[in-house]
Amino acid sequence: MRTIESDDIVKSVKELCKEANYHLPLDVKKALYQAIEDEDSELSKETLKVLKENAEIASNTLSPICQDTGMACIFIELGQEVHIEGNLKEAIFEGVRQGYEEGYLRKSIVNDPVFDRINTKDNTPAIINYDVVPGDELKITVAPKGFGSENMCQVKMLKPSDGIQGIKDFVLKVVNDAGPNACPPMVIGVGIGGNFDRVALLSKKAMMREIGTHHVDPRYATLEKELLEIINKTGIGPAGYGGKTTALSLNIETYPTHIAGMPVAVSICCHVARHKEVVL
Numbered sequence: 588m589r590t591i592e593s594d595d596i597v598k599s600v601k602e603l604c605k606e607a608n609y610h611l612p613l614d615v616k617k618a619l620y621q622a623i624e625d626e627d628s629e630l631s632k633e634t635l636k637v638l639k640e641n642a643e644i645a646s647n648t649l650s651p652i653c654q655d656t657g658m659a660c661i662f663i664e665l666g667q668e669v670h671i672e673g674n675l676k677e678a679i680f681e682g683v684r685q686g687y688e689e690g691y692l693r694k695s696i697v698n699d700p701v702f703d704r705i706n707t708k709d710n711t712p713a714i715i716n717y718d719v720v721p722g723d724e725l726k727i728t729v730a731p732k733g734f735g736s737e738n739m740c741q742v743k744m745l746k747p748s749d750g751i752q753g754i755k756d757f758v759l760k761v762v763n764d765a766g767p768n769a770c771p772p773m774v775i776g777v778g779i780g781g782n783f784d785r786v787a788l789l790s791k792k793a794m795m796r797e798i799g800t801h802h803v804d805p806r807y808a809t810l811e812k813e814l815l816e817i818i819n820k821t822g823i824g825p826a827g828y829g830g831k832t833t834a835l836s837l838n839i840e841t842y843p844t845h846i847a848g849m850p851v852a853v854s855i856c857c858h859v860a861r862h863k864e865v866v867l
Contacts, residue, residue, distance in 0.1 A: 589666075589723040591867050593673025596727070599865050600682025603729035604659060605690035607863040608651045611642040614798040615774065615860045618835040622772060631830025635772070638825070638858055652859050656692040657731030659683045659713035660791070666722035676715060679727075684709040695734075716788060730795055730862040736773070739765035742787055742852040754779065754851055755814065761853040762818050762834070767827025770857035773834045774798070775818070778852040779807075780842040790852035793840040795862045800838070807839045825858075835860075 611619070619639060626632040645652040661679055665671075671678075687694055687710040696711065697704040741761045745753050758777060765773070776794025778786040801808035815837040824830030835858060844850060 588668055588670050590670045590672050591725055593671060593675070593678035595867060596671070596673075596675065596678040596725070597682045597685065599727055599867060600661070600679050600729060601686040601689065603727065603863045603865060604683055604686025604692065604731065605649075607729050607731050607861040608656050608690060608692055609649050610646050610863075611652060612860060612862060615835065615858065616642065618798045619772070619858060622832045622835060626825075626830050626832050628824065628828070628830035630828050631824045631832060634825040634828055635832065642859075651690075651692060652861070653733060653857070654693060655695065655733035655735060656687070656710075657733045657861065658696060658737070659687075659710055660730045660732050661713050661715045662728040662730065662792075662795075663715060663717045664720050664724075664726035665717060666724045667719055668721075668723040669725055671725075679713060679715055680711045683711050683713045725867040726864060727867070728795070728862055728864040730791075732861075733857065733859070736765070736769040736855045736857045739769040739855045740787075740790070740853060742783065742850065744783065745849040745851050747847070747849050749849060751810070753849075754810075755817065757851055758814055758837075758853055759817060759821075761855065762823070763821060765855055766823055769855045771823055771827065771834065772825050772832045772858045773818075774856040774858065774860040775815075775834050775837040776854040776856075777814070777837065777839045778841075778854070779839060779849070780844040781850060782844070782848075783850060785842055786850035786852040787854070789840040789842055790854035793838040794854040794856055794860070796838045796840070798836040798838075802839050802841070804841070807841060811837055811839050
């Protein structure tokens with residue numbers, strides 16, 4: 588059994604919150620730079636160059652890439668041979684508090700979703716997803732999620748008879764509904780299977796998967812490529828100005844499901860697609 592101190596978790600989460608908001612992930616940066624080379628529309632190419640310049644300024648000056656520094660979404664992979672000295676949830680929350688305060692990051696969380704809607708003033712509580720895995724390590728991924736794109740995400744409980752075409756139609760509908768509101772070029776995650784709540788989490792994990800990787804099942808890998816091609820033919824383009832760069836990537840994650848259902852979720856992120864991780 589290996590012990591990890593809660594103070595180390597606080598420090599790690601604090602730094603991850605800042606780094607995720609300051610620095611574009613390497614895979615996203617590569618995809619964005621490649622899109623500039625590939626884009627045919629001059630207006631869209633210039634828009635992509637502005638996004639590149641913005642990311643470079645943010646990284647060089649340690650400033651947020653976007654003013655919406657997001658709701659702190661935390662993904663925990665806890666090794667079953669790890670003992671946490673202290674309260675894991677409270678350590679994560681404290682790390683978020685410190686990171687958003689020290690990093691001069693906008694605090695966007697309200698205490699009640701409907702009635703009070705009073706800002707908590709420290710960007711907590713965070714959303715925490717836990718997985719218990721083999722081993723003696725603790726992996727922490729911080730993915731601040733802005734709500735311009737979060738508001739564009741959708742879930743649909745398709746029937747098995749809707750088939751692959753039903754999935755394609757739904758994904759395309761979500762992208763068209765989002766249009767410029769999701770601050771394209773988008774990074775898209777599609778979850779298929781599980782149940783109503785699991786499929787949304789699958790889509791979030793797909794959204795964070797490294798750009799350029801593909802589903803292990805070649806059938807889904809082909810579907811990923813096909814959907815990305817279809818989306819980039821919609822003409823929405825960067826910031827909605829047209830062109831062929833509506834999305835930088837589309838990844839799919841799947842899970843077994845019930846004989847009567849075929850849940851599908853689409854998570855959309857703007858080009859920033861913030862996420863940073865550390866292994867303790």
